[in-house]
Amino acid sequence: MSLKKLLWFDLRRGLFQKPLFFIIPTLIALISCFDLYRRVLFVNPNETLGIKISAGFADFLTYLYGGTTTYDPYSGNPFARWMLVLLSVCFLTLHYPNQDVQTYGQQLLIRTQSRLAWWLSKCIWNIAGVLLYHGLLILSAALFCLLVQADFTGGPQKELLYHLFQVVPEQRMPAAAPWNCCFIVLPILVSLALNLLQMTFALFVKPILSFLILSASMVSSACFASPCLVGNYAMILRLDTVTVDGVSIKAGVILSLLLLLWAVIVGCVRFARCDILNQD
Amino acid sequence: MMTIEVKNVSKTIRRQPVIQHASLSMQSGRIYGLQGINGSGKTMLMRLISGLIVPTDGWILINGKLLGKDLAFPERMGLFLENPAFLDRYSGFHNLKMLSSIQNRIGDSQIRSALDQVGLDPFDHKHYRKFSLGMKQRLGIAAAIMEAPDLILLDEPTNSLDTDGIALVKKILAAERARGALILISCHDFSILQEMSDEIFVLESGQIQKHLHAPDFM
Numbered sequence: 277m278s279l280k281k282l283l284w285f286d287l288r289r290g291l292f293q294k295p296l297f298f299i300i301p302t303l304i305a306l307i308s309c310f311d312l313y314r315r316v317l318f319v320n321p322n323e324t325l326g327i328k329i330s331a332g333f334a335d336f337l338t339y340l341y342g343g344t345t346t347y348d349p350y351s352g353n354p355f356a357r358w359m360l361v362l363l364s365v366c367f368l369t370l371h372y373p374n375q376d377v378q379t380y381g382q383q384l385l386i387r388t389q390s391r392l393a394w395w396l397s398k399c400i401w402n403i404a405g406v407l408l409y410h411g412l413l414i415l416s417a418a419l420f421c422l423l424v425q426a427d428f429t430g431g432p433q434k435e436l437l438y439h440l441f442q443v444v445p446e447q448r449m450p451a452a453a454p455w456n457c458c459f460i461v462l463p464i465l466v467s468l469a470l471n472l473l474q475m476t477f478a479l480f481v482k483p484i485l486s487f488l489i490l491s492a493s494m495v496s497s498a499c500f501a502s503p504c505l506v507g508n509y510a511m512i513l514r515l516d517t518v519t520v521d522g523v524s525i526k527a528g529v530i531l532s533l534l535l536l537l538w539a540v541i542v543g544c545v546r547f548a549r550c551d552i553l554n555q556d
Numbered sequence: 557m558m559t560i561e562v563k564n565v566s567k568t569i570r571r572q573p574v575i576q577h578a579s580l581s582m583q584s585g586r587i588y589g590l591q592g593i594n595g596s597g598k599t600m601l602m603r604l605i606s607g608l609i610v611p612t613d614g615w616i617l618i619n620g621k622l623l624g625k626d627l628a629f630p631e632r633m634g635l636f637l638e639n640p641a642f643l644d645r646y647s648g649f650h651n652l653k654m655l656s657s658i659q660n661r662i663g664d665s666q667i668r669s670a671l672d673q674v675g676l677d678p679f680d681h682k683h684y685r686k687f688s689l690g691m692k693q694r695l696g697i698a699a700a701i702m703e704a705p706d707l708i709l710l711d712e713p714t715n716s717l718d719t720d721g722i723a724l725v726k727k728i729l730a731a732e733r734a735r736g737a738l739i740l741i742s743c744h745d746f747s748i749l750q751e752m753s754d755e756i757f758v759l760e761s762g763q764i765q766k767h768l769h770a771p772d773f774m
Contacts (some may be wrong), residue, residue, distance in 0.1 A: 278658060281657065281658055285654070289643070293645075378641075379641035380641050380642055380643055380651075382608070382635075382637075382641075383635070383655050383699060384655065384658055385629075386606065386607070386608075386629045387655060387659050388658055389627070389628055389629050389631065390628060391628050548628075549610055549624070550610075551569070551608070551610060552603075552608040552609060553569075553603070553608075553609065554637075554639075
């Protein structure tokens with residue numbers, strides 16, 4: 277019962293009353309979609325692509341969650357956009373748990389009589405926040421597609437993969453799997469794991485340091501296409517169904533779920549014995 | 557009837573000892589004072605007893621139950637720590653109503669009565685962010701007493717209060733003691749503690765240096 281009440285407080289105060297949770301994903305999606313639309317349709321299509329082409333919903337999502345096949349510091353655009361998409365939500369969920377437990381949430385905590393309930397409530401809040409963020413990102417992209425009458429049925433187009441992400445034919449899987457939900461579910465699952473990891477790290481170090489650790493891991497993932505670095509699974513262009521030598525979707529799902537579970541359990545054990553002090 | 561036993565408790569934070577070998581016992585129906593200069597460990601001892609921080613050594617028993625093992629926080633506790641924080645966009649009443657909804661022990665009339673007791677208008681719709689320092693302090697005290705807790709911990713409750721406010725706090729604490737609550741109050745002003753407390757623990761560098769009983773310090 278106390279978990280249900282705590283969760284309601286967390287969702288209300290830590291999510292619904294935080295306008296940035298709604299504004300940031302909408303802005304990122306709309307700006308990125310407009311950027312792609314502009315690049316495809318208005319920047320001299322015959323010279324750039326050689327053929328008349330228009331971006332579909334899958335292309336817009338790949339533009340957001342694609343990342344890069346190989347890291348090139350001089351073509352920073354796709355890398356920066358992917359980092360922005362994944363790290364913005366980390367930043368949005370960064371401060372609330374810590375601020376809550378040092379202020380009003382402290383009064384709620386002593387009344388619930390349970391540190392476990394507090395931690396579980398924060399985990400569910402975190403998951404809800406990440407899902408809301410990505411949901412709005414996708415919804416905004418879908419609305420943009422509706423507005424420009426883009427195609428919703430097809431997968432990412434080869435010509436766009438080549439011209440926008442420099443995915444050369446040799447890198448592309450010869451019989452690329454049809455566009456399916458795994459392409460988008462996996463980056464979201466990775467995002468969930470990363471956010472919960474960040475919240476758990478924040479029980480050991482300062483929240484901002486926890487964010488920096490996450491950021492460093494994302495940069496490493498972009499630089500090294502290694503299956504051990506979880507960020508690789510959050511890039512559609514590095515999945516084995518899209519590119520040759522890509523990372524396995526199955527491994528990504530397992531690794532993300534393991535990290536997610538680890539974060540929840542370690543955080544639970546840590547919070548049961550950690551000191552609740554004021555920032556000063 | 558509530559009893560608290562603090563047995564040889566020490567706390568070290570970032571290699572700095574903040575409480576050293578503190579032992580004390582308390583029982584309901586009495587007011588205990590913690591006196592000491594800034595940094596003497598009053599707030600840390602309060603936090604230890606409230607269950608917010610965990611002792612490095614020693615143990616704390618609340619009604620014979622080990623704090624941190626048998627229970628996470630003392631049951632039926634009202635806590636007021638320095639600089640209380642409430643929700644900016646809500647009135648005093650709504651802030652307290654949300655807190656009380658967790659345990660659901662009291663209704664609107666008790667909340668309004670607690671606000672009235674501390675000298676705040678129970679029907680005032682003013683948002684918390686527009687409260688003065690003294691009003692914020694009063695709301696924090698109301699939150700600590702509204703559910704008629706068995707244990708009341710008040711850390712510097714008279715800060716930012718005018719003389720009327722201080723008199724009000726004294727009156728409230730006397731009423732709570734008469735009701736049978738165990739009250740632990742910290743204050744750097746010895747004269748205020750003298751007037752209110754039955755026993756006073758004097759802290760210095762995280763150690764309890766003196767334990768004074770009412771006739772000794774009057």
